[in-house]
Amino acid sequence: xxxxxxxxxxxxxxxxxxxxxxxxxxxxxxxxxxxxxxxxxxxxxxxxxxxxxxxxxxxxxxxxxxxxxxxxxxxxxxxxxxxxxxxxxxxxxxxxxxxxxxxxxxxxxxxxxxxxxxxxxxxxxxxxxxxxxxxxxxxxxxxxxxxxxxxxxxxxxxxxxxxxxxxx
Amino acid sequence: xxxxxxxxxxxxxxxxxxxxxxxxxxxxxxxxxxxxxxxxxxxxxxxxxxxxxxxxxxxxxxxxxxxxxxxxxxxxxxxxxxxxxxxxxxxxxxxxxxxxxxxxxxxxxxxxxxxxxxxxxxxxxxxxxxxxxxxxxxxxxxxxxxxxxxxxxxxxxxxxxxxxxxxxxxxxxxxxxxxxxxxxxxxxxxxxxxxxxxxxxxxxxxxxxxxxxxxxxxxxxxxxxxxxxxxxxxxxxxxxxxxxxxxxxxxxxxxxxxxxxxxxxxxxxxxxxxxxxxxxxxxxxxxxxxxxxxxxxxxxxxxxxxxxxxxxxxxxxxxxxxxxxxxxxxxxxxxxxxxxxxxxxxxxxxxxxxxxxxxxxxxxxxxxxxxxxxxxxxxxxxxxxxxxxxxxxxxxxxxxxxx
Numbered sequence: 002x003x004x005x006x007x008x009x010x011x012x013x014x015x016x017x018x019x020x021x022x023x024x025x026x027x028x029x030x031x032x033x034x035x036x037x038x039x040x041x042x043x044x045x046x047x048x049x050x051x052x053x054x055x056x057x058x059x060x061x062x063x064x065x066x067x068x069x070x071x072x073x074x075x076x077x078x079x080x081x082x083x084x085x086x087x088x089x090x091x092x093x094x095x096x097x098x099x100x101x102x103x104x105x106x107x108x109x110x111x112x113x114x115x116x117x118x119x120x121x122x123x124x125x126x127x128x129x130x131x132x133x134x135x136x137x138x139x140x141x142x143x144x145x146x147x148x149x150x151x152x153x154x155x156x157x158x159x160x161x162x163x164x165x166x167x168x169x
Numbered sequence: 170x171x172x173x174x175x176x177x178x179x180x181x182x183x184x185x186x187x188x189x190x191x192x193x194x195x196x197x198x199x200x201x202x203x204x205x206x207x208x209x210x211x212x213x214x215x216x217x218x219x220x221x222x223x224x225x226x227x228x229x230x231x232x233x234x235x236x237x238x239x240x241x242x243x244x245x246x247x248x249x250x251x252x253x254x255x256x257x258x259x260x261x262x263x264x265x266x267x268x269x270x271x272x273x274x275x276x277x278x279x280x281x282x283x284x285x286x287x288x289x290x291x292x293x294x295x296x297x298x299x300x301x302x303x304x305x306x307x308x309x310x311x312x313x314x315x316x317x318x319x320x321x322x323x324x325x326x327x328x329x330x331x332x333x334x335x336x337x338x339x340x341x342x343x344x345x346x347x348x349x350x351x352x353x354x355x356x357x358x359x360x361x362x363x364x365x366x367x368x369x370x371x372x373x374x375x376x377x378x379x380x381x382x383x384x385x386x387x388x389x390x391x392x393x394x395x396x397x398x399x400x401x402x403x404x405x406x407x408x409x410x411x412x413x414x415x416x417x418x419x420x421x422x423x424x425x426x427x428x429x430x431x432x433x434x435x436x437x438x439x440x441x442x443x444x445x446x447x448x449x450x451x452x453x454x455x456x457x458x459x460x461x462x463x464x465x466x467x468x469x470x471x472x473x474x475x476x477x478x479x480x481x482x483x484x485x486x487x488x489x490x491x492x493x494x495x496x497x498x499x500x501x502x503x504x505x506x507x508x509x510x511x512x513x514x515x516x517x518x519x520x521x522x523x524x525x526x527x528x529x530x531x532x533x534x535x536x537x538x539x540x541x542x543x544x545x546x547x548x549x550x551x552x553x554x555x556x557x558x559x560x561x562x563x564x565x566x567x568x569x570x571x572x
Contacts, residue, residue, distance in 0.1 A: 009419040013412030017216030020412075020441045022205040024427030024434035031427025031434055038423040079205035086215055 018082030025078020108133035108159030114141030258318035269305035277354020279439035291556030315483030328494035337368035373566035375511035402520035417488035428481025445517035511536035511562030517544025
């Protein structure tokens, strides 16, 4: 029940992207509200940037508005929502006909403020060839945006073993 | 100034007054709408279709007569009463037949008193609408708190059970010692709560949505074809038409910004309720083929009322209250309903509740019928048929025959 009650935006975009699309194209505040209402952690951080002038890392007022302004000026509120609709259809198909296991090397970083902290054995269960796993000290759902330095370090470490051809 | 009037119990006469500037602003916003591209499918499966909404917006801005909402409401006796901190707006039409049965009817979302206006005549004046004098009702139609012309709750806690208590207080203040209640959608939830509370004076209820089954079907029989079909219909609704429900239940404020700022966003959100009513309303705008009372003008009367009263967010909050109340009610059994219950299943409703389900939830069921026509907005779509259902459903409780 709790899982169901947390996913209003996913459900709306997954089922009826056109309906919410009218809001996202016609009302700037409708668009901004919809985009801010993603997860509790990033919402609190972005709210603090606007209300208290205390941004968290790269989640500043200007960079948050850069992103919202891009959605507005390109009029992509409906078309981006349609990706959720496609994902919903894809998930149903994958349930009936699961895709093959990933054989390539996979790396994964858990950020402490993400929606959930995936334990290593969950990641290993989903990706058998896990070559890198780390728990970062800071960052949430928008990790690259919020903590670009930490995020870059994660990329360097995650792909280090794949730099030379002899790794393959 | 009368010092004897107590503002806590006073009932005031009310008239709608829509400032022209608000209508000009609405027209301007519709004219400057930024439209998304057309949906990528040929049906409702991605939501409200562009052609439907463009036809609606065009009619709304250029042909719709904004004076008609004023006229329809102000031609009826309207009142307000402050109850439990909310200024409740209601229409009260007394039948010319003195011994008529008092009836309080509750609208739903995305409805308002507008969806019930056309049943007033058949209910209060049956002899002019194919009925008998002894089938008359005195009708009370309140606007839910946060909806239409009632004020918004200024605090959390206005779930349907609290609305039900306010309705009982309203009927008490109006001097109705013996009355019945009716509702569909959110109105069915209010009416169900009223039935469980069993206030003094309430002698029967009728509903046209089995609210409890939308949340939980585990205690309902699932053997017959009808029962299996109803389960499948609920499953379809919960997996393909449930986004608005979840958004309003969890984030009414978030969707509220668009509903107050964009007329087409509001119209789209309100049209996207259920498959049956969507296609009927789309047919009215796109093909000029309305189904019963779901005409372009009447549909826009309702949307315009939401816009002009700026109640998109406050109405959505009633779903949030419903979610909170449902969470509190887990593993608690409400007091049993002991008064007679009537129920009508309409064929276009989200699911066609079988008699076995209604009997399971209401052992005191005295009337059950499957109507020939009508959907989620049954009173709006088929007012004459709806009135006939209420005459039949409440027959057993007329004249104190039931106790």
